[in-house]
Amino acid sequence: NAGVTQTPKFQVLKTGQSMTLQCAQDMNHEYMSWYRQDPGMGLRLIHYSVGAGITDQGEVPNGYNVSRSTTEDFPLRLLSAAPSQTSVYFCASSGLQETQYFGPGTRLLVL
Amino acid sequence: SQQGEEDPQALSIQEGENATMNCSYKTSINNLQWYRQNSGRGLVHLILIRSNEREKHSGRLRVTLDTSKKSSSLLITASRAADTASYFCATSPTNTGTASKLTFGTGTRLQVTL
Numbered sequence: 001n002a003g004v005t006q007t008p009k010f011q012v013l014k015t016g017q018s019m020t021l022q023c024a025q026d027m028n029h030e031y032m033s034w035y036r037q038d039p040g041m042g043l044r045l046i047h048y049s050v051g052a053g054i055t056d057q058g059e060v061p062n063g064y065n066v067s068r069s070t071t072e073d074f075p076l077r078l079l080s081a082a083p084s085q086t087s088v089y090f091c092a093s094s095g096l097q098e099t100q101y102f103g104p105g106t107r108l109l110v111l
Numbered sequence: 112s113q114q115g116e117e118d119p120q121a122l123s124i125q126e127g128e129n130a131t132m133n134c135s136y137k138t139s140i141n142n143l144q145w146y147r148q149n150s151g152r153g154l155v156h157l158i159l160i161r162s163n164e165r166e167k168h169s170g171r172l173r174v175t176l177d178t179s180k181k182s183s184s185l186l187i188t189a190s191r192a193a194d195t196a197s198y199f200c201a202t203s204p205t206n207t208g209t210a211s212k213l214t215f216g217t218g219t220r221l222q223v224t225l
Contacts, residue, residue, distance in 0.1 A: 004153075031211035042199055042215040043154070050209050059214075090153055094211040098142060098203065102153035 001026050006091050006103035013081040013110045021076040021106050023091030029101075031094040032074040033058070034066065036087040037105075043090060049074055081110045116216050117200060123222040130187040132219040134200030135180075141203040143176055144213065145185050148197045157185075157198075190223045197221070 007022045025032065030051045035043035035058075045058030049068040063085060065077040074093075078085060088107050092100040118133045134143070142161045146154040160167045160176045160183070167174045173186040187194055197220050201213040 031209065033212070035215075040217075042217045045212070045214070048212060050211070058212075092154075097159075098211050099144060099156040099159055100146075100154075100201075100211070100213060102155070104153050105151075 003027065004091055004093055004101050004103035006089075006106050008106060009104070010107045011109070013078075013108065015082060015110060017081050019078050019081065021078075021089055021091075021108075023074045023076065023103060024072050025074075025093040025101070026072065027093060027095060027101065028071060029093035029095045030071065032068065033092050033094075033100070034064070034074070034076045035090045035092065036060065036085075037090060038087050046076065046089075078108075081108075083110045086110045117198070117219040119219060120217070121220045121222070123224065124190055126190060126192055126223055126225050128190055130190050130194070130221055130223070132185050132198055132221070134183045134185070134216055136183075136200075136202045136214075136216075137181065138202075139205045140178070141205055143174075143183050143203070144201045145172075145174060145183075146199045146201060146215075148199065148218070150196075154199065187221075190221075192223050192225055195221060195223045 004025045033048035034046040044060050047066040049055045055066050088105050090105050091103045094100045144159045145157045148154045158169045160174050171188045176183045197218045199218045200216045
């Protein structure tokens with residue numbers, strides 16, 4: 001099993017550009033989530049999903065959209081990138097055991 | 112706002128010593144988990160303790176939970192240089208509708224020197 005995969009690993013955007021961060025898991029987990037991690041801080045929840053077709057907002061959802069059309073994939077869309085969205089983004093999934101499995105992260109720099 | 116707050120923010124010890132880090136949280140929880148993050152990497156799950164448990168062990172890790180004080184501690188015994196990482200507590204609040212939704216603390220940076 002590959003676990004949780006994220007692409008790209010690193011991205012540079014200009015202010016106002018849009019992009020999609022990809023996340024996929026092959027563990028048949030129902031729960032998936034997106035976090036951002038800023039220097040010296042813990043992870044803050046952006047959006048999460050408890051199953052295909054169901055998404056909800058986390059602590060810091062503004063400027064981001066998500067969709068969950070399949071159990072495996074949970075893409076995160078930045079609608080119009082801003083410098084404040086410079087961060088490291090982590091995707092995670094969880095099954096019945098409630099422990100979360102994290103992807104390797106995407107480093108995003110918005111100029 | 113962060114549900115969990117770790118203490119201390121940074122800890123430096125020598126190899127072979129024990130490392131203790133603490134986590135305080137604000138609301139009732141289903142469970143509390145500890146994760147490790149090596150520099151530049153994703154988080155790795157270490158241990159989960161449920162709200163009706165008081166202590167749990169896994170190898171060199173010992174976790175305690177005091178729900179009356181809304182606090183938890185993580186003890187790493189006989190530390191090794193490879194334990195150098197940031198450690199985060201994460202709580203699953205009871206009022207979120209799913210036990211999988213976690214709120215993370217700000218982390219403790221542990222440095223283990225030879």
